[in-house]
Amino acid sequence: MNLYVDIDNTICITPAEGNDKYERAVPLMERIADINRMYDEGKTITYWTARGQASKKDYTALTVKQLAEWGCKYHSLKMNKPSYDLFVDDKCCHSDSFWKKPLSEYQAHGQTAKRAQMVQKGWGHEIVFVNNEKYCGKILHFHKGGKFSMHYHMQKQETWYVDSGVFMFHYIDTATATIVTQHLMVGDVITNQIGQPHQLICEEEGDIFEVSTTHHDSDSYRIFKGDSQLNV
Structure with a gap:
């Protein structure tokens, strides 16, 4: 099985605004652990991100560094994900459906829950x-x-x-x-x-x-x- 996995607000919480918003991304270690288990089970993991598509800035080095620091296991990284508002596809799965714990539960009491x-x-x-x-x-x-x-x-x-x-x-x-x-x-x-x-x-x-x-x-x-x- 081949899985394409988004990064921002999927395996990490990323602020919506700010020139340094990607630098301030907070990893969701529970979700990363789930993806790592699928990697260990033999599934092919590709991280796919739209970072830099709108600004034309290259975030490859930062993304590779973060994935390493967060302990992410994967086979490849693609930086050319189109910056669309909605993807409609027969094989698409929203991250909050993929995981039992939705992203909103990491943001209780108006404060973003941080992962070590x-x-x-x-x-x-x-x-x-x-x-x-x-x-x-x-x-x-x-x-x-x-x-x-x-x-x-x-x-x-x-x-x-x-x-x-x-x-x-x-x-x-x-x-x-x-x-x-x-x-x-x-x-x-x-x-x-x-x-x-x-x-x-x-x-x-x-x-x-x-x-x-x-x-x-x-x-x-x-x-x-x-x-x-x-x-x-």
Whole structure:
């Protein structure tokens, strides 16, 4: 079976207005999981979008990036969907009929329900449930043996809470130029200050809750590579 699946307001909630509306799209992870299951069952999945058809702007790079960040499984992406108001076809199915939970249920109380963003990493994955101009919240899931790079931030200060698992924590004492090591167990809390090089190595699979100031992708400065940089 071949399935063509729309993106905006089908597998994500996209604002109706704004030059950056596609950048502000919020993934609907339940729907994405359903499509991923169909992919795993052997169905051919094509994502088809009208992004840029009206404005003539190329949104291919952004769309590929978002599909990767949202963990979407698919065979191909087509960017040339006609920007029509209504499709009439003998094989057409409205997304609210395809899924039992309609889009409107994600928008209760006049507020758009947001879905957490899952980002795959070499050491496991992270679930980003908020990242705005004031603060960031994540759940870091490590598989056994997974490790961070030794890195630091110049803008972000972060605090970790160990919810499960056992971790080896390394940080560089910049005053003495030595690497300090300690174990982190369930219930431990530790704060990484701005400019403090730090690294985690997972000894038993587990989760760490992270709260921090705003996360910026460009604000990670690596000293030693971790699992996510093995092929970089």
